[in-house]
Amino acid sequence: MSALAAHGGTVAALSNYVFPNDWHVHWSLMIVLYPYITGIVAGAFIVSSLYHVFGIKQLEPISRYSLIFALAFLACATWPLLLHLGHPERSYSMLITPNPTSAMAGFGFIYSAYFILLVHEILFIYRPTMVTLWKQSTGFKRWLYGFLAFNNDNLSPEAIRLDHRIISFLAGIGIPMACILHGYVGFIFGGIKANPLWATPLMPLIFLLSACVSGIAGIIFSYILIKKFTGQEIDVDCVRTSIKFLWGFFILDFVFEMLEVFTHFYMNTHHWHVLENLLWGPLYNTYWLYQVKIFSVIPFIVLGVLSLFKFKDRVILFFAPIVSFMILIQVLLMRWNVVVGGQLMSHSTRGQVTFVPEWLGREGILVAIFIMIAPVVILFILSKIFPLWVNKEAANEQPIT
Amino acid sequence: MIDIKKEIQQDRRAFIKKVLGGTIAGSLLLVIPATAQEVAEEIPGMRAEDSVFTKKKFVFIVDITACIGCGSCCVADKAEYNVPDHNYRTWVERYIIDDHDGVYVDSPNGGLDGYTKPREGLPYPTRDTFFVPKLCNMCEDPSCVQVCPVGATYKTNDGFVLVDKTRCVGCSYCIQACPYSVRFINPVTRTAEKCTWCYHRVRKGLLPACVSVCPVHARKFGDLSDKTSEVWKILHEPHVISVLKPDMGNKPALHYLGLRREVV
Known part of the structure; x- marks a missing residue:
């Protein structure tokens, strides 16, 4: 269950005592995957809330997709823990x-509550769509859509208004719950x-901000990729707005990550001397080189430039998936x-x-790859049931402001 | 012969009485089950009828000035609990301080094989050297108990921190939380394990295994509520005594006599 860390010659020095x-x-x-996956879930939910609660209309094309995306990852969040x-x-x-x-x-408890909330929010948002599909389909699909529409085909203005009130309520409590879900994951570490x-008391905050960042990046990356592969039109305005939000959250995330280290450095306690040996020791490459220099500084600059200057659509669509992917790697490295x-x-x-993960075994790299592919498969299956993109005829929902 | 006959004749009645008494007493010992303990009590008062176990306050004291690094305690511990290789309920560290104030610590195989050879390759001559045995600190505020998600690690009313291996889920959170690194996951049971101060022995009035084998009495164990105990005397006399990592706030019941500032 636990890999024996490589020791001996790798960490030399006579004074090294473990x-x-x-x-x-x-x-x-x-x-490592557990906070990564829950972070993506929390972040994707925030994207949806930006439209549903805060009325950022440019994000409408991905407002539904981000919820289904969140559900696909949430379904796998417990797997790494059980393994x-x-x-x-x-x-x-x-x-x-x-x-x-x-x-x-x-x-x-937090996971279960969030799961229930997310499923209900999805079902209420999708109800008009489900009703339409229910009436159109036959056999098992008819039963399934009927079930998912709460067996209620009432689409009268009063019913839709009630739906919206419920959605508004769920999205409203969903934001603090998404924050709790991931802030809490940070607390699991921060409390040790x-x-x-x-x-460090900053740990929940850093986890939460990086969660937002990874969720938004995951949505941008997969949105552009899915649209390109299926040959559908990409809403560049939506991508531009998402990039701005990604930059905004990443500024906070990266700045707090650096402030945390800098504060320890400045206070210069025994605590720092231990950290110093770690950050400039076995963690030097994965932390300073990869996480900070390559996958933080470069995306930070690219995102800033993309957000501040007006570029042609194809420039945005070229850089957006690359920078989003880099951010996803940054959070994984973090x-x-x-x-x-x-x-x-x-x-x-x-x-x-020093530690090198094993390839095989219950906690090996192969299993990790499988767990990261699983949400994509689940997302594909869910997309067969829940239309990911807002169709004109089904788009009778409005942002709740 | 003549003397014996004389004796018998002198007091035949008393002689018969003595023989009869001896026979009856001997027979009774065979008939009535023996109530005597097989092993003598090692912790005074533990087997007394009025002894309330939960009223006792056990402490462990390690005398750094006495330890010779023989590793007997580690051997006894491994034998007592069948501890898997490369995992340690207790271990002994060797500290070497050179004349440039460099501190070198090692604990090959947890000191299980004893420190029979001097450490080689150190850059400067040795100024000072000493051994530090480590084991569970039996904290008053144990981090492991705080973080265990299922309550498999718990504190008994008598102050012992124990692990219920039938409840442990093997999440390793307690291992992350213990500031003293005394815990490990047993690869066979896949549950958390650590030193118990030999709870099963202490409850029967016996000293922990490592304490009873220590040839130089560097490991001491006793009841602090007993003012005649050695541990009470040590902790109430003006010795150099401290606990490990006091700033963690765990309030260990493991005390070190002659603790040096280099020891973590």
């Missing part, structure tokens, strides 16, 4: 007999005082550097280990 039990990196790829547990068959006890003082024990890299990085320094504060 506590004997600290050679194991217990939280590996699966726990990580030594005894997944006992995981239900976190729900039945949770320990109230444990930060981890809340996840099942024994780990100098994790123990998760890696926090989750794995935090475990590369021993509690002895005198030593570090």
Whole structure:
């Protein structure tokens, strides 16, 4: 279950001392993916809310898609956790007999509540569409659409108004819940005082901001890709607006990530000396080189230029997927550097280990790739049931402001 | 012979009485099950009828000035719990301080094999060296108990932090939370495991395995509510005593006698 960290020659120096039990990196790829996936979910929900709650009309073309996208990823969010547990068959006890003082024990409840909310929001937003499809289809599809439309084909103005009130309510509580979902994931790490890299009150905030960033980037990247592959028209105005939001959130995210490190550097406590050895030691490449220099600074500049200057459509459509993909990698690297990085320094504060994930095995790279492909497959299946794009005849919903 | 006959004749009645008494007493020992303990009590007062276990306050004291790094405690521990290789319920660290104030720590195989050879390759002559045994700190405010999502790690009324391996889900959160790195995931049971201060032995009045094998009495264990105990005396005398990482706020019940500032 835990890969034995490579040791010996890799981390040389006579003064490197690691506590004997600290050679194991217990939280590996699966726990890297867990906050990554929940972050994408929370971020995608924020995109939808920008239209449904805050009335950003340019985002209408992706407002429905982002909810289905969120659901596809949310459906897989627990997989890495179950794969990580030594005894997944006992995981239900976190729900039945949770320990109230444990930060981890809340996840099942927060996850379930969010799942229920997201499904209901989708169903109410899609109800007019479902009713139309219900009336048009036959056999199993007819039964399915009827079920998804709550078996109610009332599309009178009063019924639609009620739907909108419900959507408004769900989207309204959905925003704080999305924030809680991911801020809470940050708290799981931020509340561990024994780990100098994790123990910062900024951790939930950084996790939340990076979640928004990864969700928006995921939506832009997949939106352009799906539209290009299916030969449909891309709403460039929508992409431009999304890019601006992506930049905005990324400014906050990146600045707070850097401020966190800088504050520790400035305070220069023992805490910093431990972190310094980590960030300039085993984490140097994945943190400074990849996360900061390549996948933060470059997208930061590209996004800024794309947002501030007027470019032709094809320039936007060329750079937007590239920069979005880079942001997705940035967030994945950030998760890696926090989750794995935090475990590369021993509690002895005198030593570090290195860690290379295994390919095979329950928490290996192959399983990680499978888990990241799974939401795409689920999204494809969901797209067969829920039309991803707002059709003119079904678009009788209005942003709720 | 003549002397014995004389003796018998002198007090035949008393002789018969003694023989009879001895026979009855001997027979009774065979008939009535023995109530005597097989192993003598090691923690005074533990087996007393009025002894309330939950009223006791157990502490562990490690005397750094005494430890010789023989590794007996580690061997006893591994034997007592069948600890899997490369995982450690207890271990012994070797500290070396050179004359340039450089600090070098190592603990090959957790000190299980004892420190029989000096450390090689150090750049400067050694100024000072000492051994530091490590084990569960039995915190008053244990981080592991706080974070365990299912309550598999819990604190007993008598202050022991234990793990219920039939409830543990193996999430490793407790391992991340323990500032002292005393926990590990047992690769066989796939559950969290750690030193228990030999709870099963202590409840029967026996000392923890590592304490009873220590040849130099560097590991001490006892009840702080017993003012005649050695641990009470040590903690109430003007010794150099501290706990590990006090700023973590976990309030360990594991104390170190002669703790050096280099020790983490």
